[in-house]
Amino acid sequence: MKTSMSMLSSPAPRFPLLFPGEPPFRAPYLVPLRPAGERGRVVTAATSGERRKAGYVSVMERALAAEEEYRRARAEVLRKGVELEGYAIEGISIGGHETCVIVPSLNVAFDIGRCPARAVHQDFLFITHAHLDHIGGLPMYVATRGLYSLKPPTIFLPPCIKEDVEKLFDVHRSMSQTELKLEIVPLDVGETYEIRNDLVVRPFKTHHVIPSQGYVIYSVRNKLKKQFAHLKGPKIKKLKLSGVQITDTVLSPEVAFTGDTTSDFILEPRNADALRAKVLITEVSLSFFPWLIDHEHATFLDEKNYIEHVRQHGHMHLLEIMEHAQWFRNKSILLTNFSSRYKIEDIRQPISRLQPKLLPKVVALTEGFKSTYT
Numbered sequence: 150m151k152t153s154m155s156m157l158s159s160p161a162p163r164f165p166l167l168f169p170g171e172p173p174f175r176a177p178y179l180v181p182l183r184p185a186g187e188r189g190r191v192v193t194a195a196t197s198g199e200r201r202k203a204g205y206v207s208v209m210e211r212a213l214a215a216e217e218e219y220r221r222a223r224a225e226v227l228r229k230g231v232e233l234e235g236y237a238i239e240g241i242s243i244g245g246h247e248t249c250v251i252v253p254s255l256n257v258a259f260d261i262g263r264c265p266a267r268a269v270h271q272d273f274l275f276i277t278h279a280h281l282d283h284i285g286g287l288p289m290y291v292a293t294r295g296l297y298s299l300k301p302p303t304i305f306l307p308p309c310i311k312e313d314v315e316k317l318f319d320v321h322r323s324m325s326q327t328e329l330k331l332e333i334v335p336l337d338v339g340e341t342y343e344i345r346n347d348l349v350v351r352p353f354k355t356h357h358v359i360p361s362q363g364y365v366i367y368s369v370r371n372k373l374k375k376q377f378a379h380l381k382g383p384k385i386k387k388l389k390l391s392g393v394q395i396t397d398t399v400l401s402p403e404v405a406f407t408g409d410t411t412s413d414f415i416l417e418p419r420n421a422d423a424l425r426a427k428v429l430i431t432e433v434s435l436s437f438f439p440w441l442i443d444h445e446h447a448t449f450l451d452e453k454n455y456i457e458h459v460r461q462h463g464h465m466h467l468l469e470i471m472e473h474a475q476w477f478r479n480k481s482i483l484l485t486n487f488s489s490r491y492k493i494e495d496i497r498q499p500i501s502r503l504q505p506k507l508l509p510k511v512v513a514l515t516e517g518f519k520s521t522y523t
């Protein structure tokens with residue numbers, strides 16, 4: 150890691166490139182905030198001439214502009230959440246430690262590895278599978294909502310874990326002598342549940358080392374049937390009053406969340422909605438094997454072996470996302486579940502090598518990861 154001294158002694162300190170092709174810029178802390186020799190002095194109109202004043206202002210303007218640029222770069226490195234297709238998405242996802250992704254405008258959280266504070270305020274929780282880094286925070290989520298007198302949450306989960314989760318809460322109730330109110334909804338792949346009059350959810354099949362499923366949240370709207378499209382308002386109103394069904398219900402996949410899965414979920418024909426949701430939140434494994442850094446020295450066998458290793462652990466490698474790029478119809482893809490051994494730059498570098506068709510819509514959730522520059 151660079152020390153602050155080594156950064157200061159560098160002739161042109163550089164910050165990570167935020168986007169491929171973006172020019173680097175100089176660190177503004179090397180730009181003097183006041184002209185040399187004037188630090189600590191109060192400069193007034195009475196003690197400085199107009200020319201000197203103009204010079205001072207221009208230096209200040211340059212310094213402030215550089216400062217603003219620096220602030221923006223720092224904020225980008227340290228940003229907590231992302232905004233994708235009109236959805237603010239936040240949370241944390243560190244492989245093996247904790248995953249909880251929150252979409253406040255939908256009032257939902259996906260998985261609950263350790264229950265971050267913001268998750269407590271979401272009424273609907275979707276559990277993908279029972280690994281502790283995805284479900285470990287469940288009792289705290291329910292208990293903390295009780296502490297704040299929030300209404301009992303609705304928790305969706307794969308039907309096969311319902312009984313165990315109920316037993317878990319029985320044990321916690323017994324140990325803590327606390328009521329722990331919640332509603333459990335075992336929801337199977339293909340079933341639909343209305344969470345708001347304009348939102349429904351459907352689980353979809355994922356492939357992990359234990360039973361698992363993802364979820365698609367759909368917006369619901371009523372669209373006038375085609376055969377009535379030519380009619381004017383009063384006639385449509387008359388038809389409606391007469392009891393004729395004049396609209397079709399249209400479901401649009403908005404946000405899909407896979408949790409842990411191999412790339413096999415991409416090839417499931419019934420998962421088309423997850424792959425055409427406006428936002429797909431999925432997991433990915435990266436690697437820093439020499440062959441990934443230096444393709445010229447990589448062998449086909451190296452790649453195959455490493456991808457197979459990732460598959461056997463129920464996960465998906467970045468190279469598989471590249472391989473299946475044509476199936477992703479999503480407008481944005483949020484990648485999650487990176488290993489805790491990475492720095493933010495270690496995550497962004499391999500992602501920046503995605504093919505041009507995919508790259509503009511892919512973002513990494515880096516909350517909880519440190520930058521090499523912090």
Ligand SMILES: [Zn+2]
Pocket residue numbers: 278280283357409
């Ligand atoms: Zn897992």
